[in-house]
Amino acid sequence: MTGTDSRLRADRLQAFRAAIAGIACSDDPALLEAKSRDYAWYSPVLQVLLDGKRGELVVRPTTEEEVIRVAAACARQRLPLTVRGGGTGNYGQCVPLEGGVILDITGLDRVLEVQPGSVLCEAGILILELERAVHAHPAVPGGQELLMYPSTRDIATIGGFIAGGYGGTGTVRNGILKDPGNVSLIRVVTLEEEPRVIELHGADIQKVHHAFGTNGIITRLRLALKPAVDWVHHIALYPSYAGALRFGCQATEAIGTTLDAFLITAVDRRFAPYYESEFGHRFPPDGDAVFAMVNPACLGRWRELMRQHGGRETMALTEPELKAQGLSPAFECAWNHTTLMALRQDKSWTNLQTVYPWVPGQGIDIDLVQRQMDRYGDEVVMHHEFGRNADGCVSFGLPLVSYFGKERLYEIIREHEADGCLVFDNHVYTIEDGGMKTIDTAQIDFKKVADPHGLMNPGKTRGWLPAYARP
Ligand SMILES: Cc1cc2nc3c(=O)[nH]c(=O)nc-3n(C[C@H](O)[C@H](O)[C@H](O)COP(=O)(O)OP(=O)(O)OC[C@H]3O[C@@H](n4cnc5c(N)ncnc54)[C@H](O)[C@@H]3O)c2cc1C
Structure with missing residues (x-):
């Protein structure tokens, strides 16, 4: 960054902080360092590519209304934003390549509704806590369980699993996240000056699943459940x-x-x-x-x-x-x-x-x-x-x-x-070079709607071209 660029960035960060007054926000260097890392260190190749990449502010909203204020402020100041759950991704999914704001989603951790066969929850809840809640809920005698979780069940968030994961424990019985019915609702906040809340159902869920947080901030999800088994x-x-x-x-x-x-x-x-x-x-x-x-x-x-x-x-x-x-x-x-x-x-x-x-x-x-x-x-x-x-x-x-x-x-x-x-190349950080192999045009079309300025987790999808960005 040139001197002028860094002064401009400092002004923007200051204006951003003023706009989100009242929402937890920090520029503590140790916290920024910790919140800019995930498990990409599994790969010596990624370690080199991601070395020194770091966000400039960490914010931790606790409600969807606060997420909307953060999204609006980022869009107005044209600041990059990287959503972070448990930070357990293996491909540098939540390492900010262009600095900016890290949105720690773990404050959105409520279970909103449990029914026989499904749960509606906020995206930042730890999967372990969600599993405990559906197990204990009286909607079904004996409790219910999630259809699958990553082996990081105890430290990963459900939103991070849907945005960055694939399947895992439970997949041998219930398939992968992508399979129809496993996730039936995803609710996202768009990164616009006037953010919108969009609910995706059915096949539309694929527009956001495994998109590495590049096209909307997931705030809520509805997931399928089955009766609990004492495995x-x-x-x-x-x-x-x-x-x-x-x-x-x-x-x-x-x-x-x-x-x-x-x-x-x-x-x-x-x-x-x-x-x-x-x-x-x-x-x-x-x-x-x-x-x-x-x-x-x-x-x-x-x-x-x-x-x-x-x-x-x-x-x-x-x-x-x-x-x-x-x-x-x-x-x-x-x-x-x-x-x-x-x-x-x-x-x-x-x-x-x-x-x-x-x-x-x-x-x-x-x-x-x-x-x-x-x-x-x-x-x-x-x-x-x-x-x-x-x-x-x-x-x-x-x-x-x-x-x-x-x-x-x-x-x-x-x-x-x-x-x-x-x-599935786990030594690269873009969606397409890893498992996807090709550009998912439905995800890119949805990014044009949900992140029209191209600010979300920049650099993680090759399908997004600078020319698509709304000025
Ligand atoms: C030891 C180990 C075991 C693992 N086992 C599995 C496994 O069995 N199956 C599997 O699929 N993966 C596995 N993973 C990868 C990873 O743990 C999972 O993908 C996990 O679910 C990620 O959740 P998280 O909360 O840590 O997400 P994060 O790492 O915080 O985020 C992952 C991605 O999702 C985005 N994101 C997070 N929250 C949101 C949100 N609310 N809205 C929009 N975007 C968001 C982030 O920007 C990032 O791009 C494993 C990783 C490790 C280190």
């Missing part, structure tokens, strides 16, 4: 990783008919040292593990299938039982938490996000996984998640990869693509 957190060990995968494929195909589970995760035995201090004999390095959350009503059939594949059970506990023993829930051994387990002890790892083709009735090509294991040796350590989406069953690879530089990382990515795996 059994389960670990079984298999004689080979291929055996663990075979079990996973067969169990996943049986979900909804003979089996019921909320999580199925296969973890290569080479992860065991990273689990040792917590899980000890439950995951020693002489077996490949399947972490699962199993409906107690079908535990007998689960164990039968496990034994058919040569598995042996090392843990079967409910969440309160785990807590009493100081153990983490199975979902914190899954999804991106598996990589976190390794990174806590060894920062030389990074990971990949891949999808393996699924043949109905058979599952993924386990020989292909074996060939990949032979090809990479200890450079790549395997981890597969099992899930489903509107099209059927699916398996996501989340392997650990030793980081030997960007060139080698992309060589491994290209080899996975040549193997027929789809790679």
Whole structure:
């Protein structure tokens, strides 16, 4: 920024602060540093690209009316705005590339209505608190539960999950966030001089889902619920990783008919040292593990299938039982938490996000996984998640990869693509270069409506061109 530009920016920030008087606001450097980061440090590539990027003010509204005042003030002063929930995104989604205002949404944390089958809530509520509220609510005897949550359930917000997430724990039973009916209402505040409140229903929800907060500030959501199940957190060990995968494929195909589970995760035995201090004999390095959350009503059939594949059970506990023993829930051994387990002890790892083709009735090509294991040796350590989406069953690879530089990382990515795996590149920060692959024109058209000046999380979508911005 030139001297003139920075004086102009300082004037704008001052005018912004005056316009939002009464709403919590801070320029404390330590807070700005903390609120400008997420979990992009998983990727050494992103670490370099995002180094030094920082917001200039943090605001924390507590009502939708206050969000509207912040949005209006940002639009009038043409200040960039980045919405932040729990800050657990892996791709720098809430790292402000062009400074400006960070809107901490966690003050909007109310549950507004619980009915049999659905909940209406504010976007900044922690998913853990939302889950507790729907479980305790008397709308359904025995309580209800969310259809899915990220493995960061305890520290992520529901709005951040919808704006930045994909699926996770629960996906093997209920599909991904995008599937019809899982989210039935999203309410957004637009970033205009006179902000509007827009409610999106049905397929229109996709205009905002996974848009990284680039096209409207989500204030409320309605989500589907199901009757609560007291899931059994389960670990079984298999004689080979291929055996663990075979079990996973067969169990996943049986979900909804003979089996019921909320999580199925296969973890290569080479992860065991990273689990040792917590899980000890439950995951020693002489077996490949399947972490699962199993409906107690079908535990007998689960164990039968496990034994058919040569598995042996090392843990079967409910969440309160785990807590009493100081153990983490199975979902914190899954999804991106598996990589976190390794990174806590060894920062030389990074990971990949891949999808393996699924043949109905058979599952993924386990020989292909074996060939990949032979090809990479200890450079790549395997981890597969099992899930489903509107099209059927699916398996996501989340392997650990030793980081030997960007060139080698992309060589491994290209080899996975040549193997027929789809790679959701987690070493980039734009929506399109990651999972989306193409520009979602419906999201960009909605951005023209909800963020006509192009101020929201600038730089995160390649589909937005400066020429689109209203002066
Ligand atoms: C250990 C670990 C495990 C994870 N497991 C999973 C997983 O299982 N499944 C999965 O999908 N993801 C997973 N993630 C990624 C991430 O945790 C999820 O996407 C999470 O739900 C993000 O929520 P958050 O509140 O932290 O959002 P943030 O990181 O704060 O925000 C994410 C994005 O959403 C935008 N945003 C946030 N709130 C709003 C709002 N109210 N309105 C508009 N935009 C908004 C932000 O600007 C940002 O672009 C994991 C990450 C880690 C580090």
